[in-house]
Amino acid sequence: MATELFFFTSIPNLPFPLIKFPKHHQSLPLFSLAPPTISSRFKTVSSSKARPSSSTVVVHAVQEEVVQTPNSDSKVTPASSSKLVLVAGGSGGVGQLVVASLLSRNIKSRLLLRDPEKATTLFGKQDEETLLVCKGDTRNPKDLDPAIFEGVTHVICCTGTTAFPSRRWDGDNTPEKVDWEGVRNLVSALPSSLKRIVLVSSVGVTKFNELPWSIMNLFGVLKYKKMGEDFVQKSGLPFTIIRAGRLTDGPYTSYDLNTLLKATAGERRAVLMGQGDKLIGEVSRIVVAEACIQALDIEFTEGEIYEINSVEGEGPGSDPQKWRELFKAAKAK
Numbered sequence: 001m002a003t004e005l006f007f008f009t010s011i012p013n014l015p016f017p018l019i020k021f022p023k024h025h026q027s028l029p030l031f032s033l034a035p036p037t038i039s040s041r042f043k044t045v046s047s048s049k050a051r052p053s054s055s056t057v058v059v060h061a062v063q064e065e066v067v068q069t070p071n072s073d074s075k076v077t078p079a080s081s082s083k084l085v086l087v088a089g090g091s092g093g094v095g096q097l098v099v100a101s102l103l104s105r106n107i108k109s110r111l112l113l114r115d116p117e118k119a120t121t122l123f124g125k126q127d128e129e130t131l132l133v134c135k136g137d138t139r140n141p142k143d144l145d146p147a148i149f150e151g152v153t154h155v156i157c158c159t160g161t162t163a164f165p166s167r168r169w170d171g172d173n174t175p176e177k178v179d180w181e182g183v184r185n186l187v188s189a190l191p192s193s194l195k196r197i198v199l200v201s202s203v204g205v206t207k208f209n210e211l212p213w214s215i216m217n218l219f220g221v222l223k224y225k226k227m228g229e230d231f232v233q234k235s236g237l238p239f240t241i242i243r244a245g246r247l248t249d250g251p252y253t254s255y256d257l258n259t260l261l262k263a264t265a266g267e268r269r270a271v272l273m274g275q276g277d278k279l280i281g282e283v284s285r286i287v288v289a290e291a292c293i294q295a296l297d298i299e300f301t302e303g304e305i306y307e308i309n310s311v312e313g314e315g316p317g318s319d320p321q322k323w324r325e326l327f328k329a330a331k332a333k
């Protein structure tokens with residue numbers, strides 16, 4: 001399977017042509033997210049009625065395809081009222097999907113945003129008990145007041161900027177500042193009682209000196225993401241790192257959330273996971289968001305780093321058991 005590398009999609013006018021990767025051989029289990037589950041989930045914020053439907057589980061591998069019997073044990077993710085999840089980067093492509101999913105699961109969340117107004121545009125008016133928006137720039141340690149983290153049990157960090165110079169670097173919001181210093185500042189501000197921090201990172205961070213990754217790393221994005229990862233690893237906090245391939249599906253930041261979730265009901269739901277930074281390819285932001293949320297509750301993902309891709313096909317939806325199997329299979333490789 002030849003795979004194209006042209007990730008960090010928000011980069012306008014990439015300064016190099018698309019690069020073809022050599023055929024790579026993986027035999028990882030694949031699942032997918034069922035689109036109707038995603039679009040109906042947001043409605044549960046107000047109606048609390050929609051439930052993911054159980055469907056035939058299709059297990060793929062890159063070289064082969066095996067159809068399994070329906071999984072009658074599929075369970076709906078229970079509401080976890082004991083959690084209070086802080087999302088950093090909740091206005092971004094992955095982050096907004098994370099927040100939407102948390103809302104639909106009745107999980108309380110707190111958002112750390114540079115511009116709190118964006119939360120109202122994206123998520124509508126929510127009561128503060130459910131979704132409390134805090135203003136803060138991760139580059140400024142002074143913004144990260146301990147009060148923001150009071151009671152927070154879990155953190156999902158989806159912050160990022162473009163890999164190459166763009167308007168999003170305005171005000172020195174560069175990879176060095178966001179992916180390294182911002183992550184460092186955020187992690188340093190977290191309470192030691194935290195149950196888990198999930199950091200969204202990138203495939204290729206361990207190979208930033210090698211072609212073709214060195215091209216993506218011309219302005220240091222992979223190097224700084226790796227520094228952020230290392231800081232998380234050494235922090236002593238329980239962590240999981242999710243390294244995404246090139247992101248697809250969004251960001252849809254100009255949509256209201258309901259439209260957004262419907263708009264992203266694409267077909268790239270089958271999930272590939274690996275470890276050791278060998279995976280190359282693309283991944284839907286919907287899949288990444290779901291992986292982050294699922295990892296919070298899977299004890300053996302603590303202290304682990306996973307790479308994630310997705311392709312067309314059926315998959316795990318929001319079924320915790322199927323996600324456990326995916327994470328377990330990735331770990332066993």
Ligand SMILES: NC(=O)c1ccc[n+]([C@@H]2O[C@H](COP(=O)([O-])OP(=O)(O)OC[C@H]3O[C@@H](n4cnc5c(N)ncnc54)[C@H](OP(=O)(O)O)[C@@H]3O)[C@@H](O)[C@H]2O)c1
Pocket residue numbers: 006007008009010088089090091092093094095112113114115118136137138139158159160161162173178182200201202203244245246247248251285
């Ligand atoms: N694009 C790809 O193909 C690709 C591939 C692999 C990994 N990744 C990584 O995956 C993650 C999610 O990507 P995405 O494209 O979904 O993200 P995105 O749309 O670029 O969103 C980034 C988020 O980070 C926030 N942010 C930026 N600078 C900040 C700062 N100084 N303080 C606080 N928040 C800040 C942004 O908030 P504002 O609204 O204030 O700007 C936004 O919410 C990122 O870490 C990205 O680098 C991306």
